[in-house]
Amino acid sequence: MSREEKKTLKDMYDSQMKQFFEFVESMKKSLGVPMFPDMKSGKALYFDQREITLRFIISVENIKEFFNGLAEGKLLGTKCKDCNQLYFPPQKDCPRCRTSNMEWIELSKEGELLTFTQINVKPYSFSHYDDYIVGIVRLPEGINVTAWIRENDPKKLKPGMKMRLEIVKREPENYYTYEWVPVA
Ligand SMILES: [Zn+2]
Numbered sequence: 001m002s003r004e005e006k007k008t009l010k011d012m013y014d015s016q017m018k019q020f021f022e023f024v025e026s027m028k029k030s031l032g033v034p035m036f037p038d039m040k041s042g043k044a045l046y047f048d049q050r051e052i053t054l055r056f057i058i059s060v061e062n063i064k065e066f067f068n069g070l071a072e073g074k075l076l077g078t079k080c081k082d083c084n085q086l087y088f089p090p091q092k093d094c095p096r097c098r099t100s101n102m103e104w105i106e107l108s109k110e111g112e113l114l115t116f117t118q119i120n121v122k123p124y125s126f127s128h129y130d131d132y133i134v135g136i137v138r139l140p141e142g143i144n145v146t147a148w149i150r151e152n153d154p155k156k157l158k159p160g161m162k163m164r165l166e167i168v169k170r171e172p173e174n175y176y177t178y179e180w181v182p183v184a
Contacts, residue, residue: 010127021049054125062092065104070176073167075109077143078102088143107145109165111137113180114144118154128172137163137180148179157182 024047027036035044060067066089069076078087080094081101088107093100116135119126133149135157145165151157162183167176 013127063090066090067176069104069106070167070178075107075145075165075167075178076104077107077141079105086141086143088139088145107141107143108139110183111139111145111163111165113157113159113161113163113182114138115159116149116154116157133157135163135180137165145178145180147177150179150181 024036028034028047034046034048036047037043038045066076076090078090078092079085079102080087080097080099081103082097082099083094085094085096086105086107087094087102090104092102094102114136116133118131118133120131122129122131130152133151133154134146135149136144136146138144147165149157149163150166163180164183165178166181167178169176170179
């Protein structure tokens with residue numbers, strides 16, 4: 001789907017939602033309560049709305065090495081120097097030892113596909129993407145890494161197949177992230 005078509009799809013969705021809201025608002029106004037009949041069953045539904053804008057500002061000071069690593073093409077995790085436990089996503093403290101005696105280590109960029117699922121019903125904030133597949137891959141180090149899979153056809157994937165991790169910039173966010181690519 002081209003970016004233009006996606007925009008049209010979003011416009012259609014927005015315009016349908018607008019019509020729906022107008023209907024609901026008119027019902028609420030005439031009844032004087034936040035209630036309207038379901039189109040199919042006629043049963044009473046409750047509706048209220050608030051717009052939410054999502055913005056994320058969270059401290060990543062403790063794991064900034066992870067993002068710096070991505071920019072250098074590396075996937076980094078952390079390892080507890082006391083018990084040797086590996087952590088991915090990286091953690092700055094070991095919950096087993098209750099210490100911060102950790103070191104950064106570069107992880108393998110290959111592994112074995114454990115399982116995957118295709119996302120057809122996307123969260124609204126991901127609606128500009130085509131259907132996508134998310135998978136869990138087991139690294140030789142014994143830890144699992146969940147990421148998008150660069151393959152749109154689920155029939156071409158099966159658990160146990162070899163996968164390679166690539167660090168990429170994805171549109172429209174255009175910052176470094178990582179995804180799994182099936183090894184042909
Ligand atoms: Zn530990």
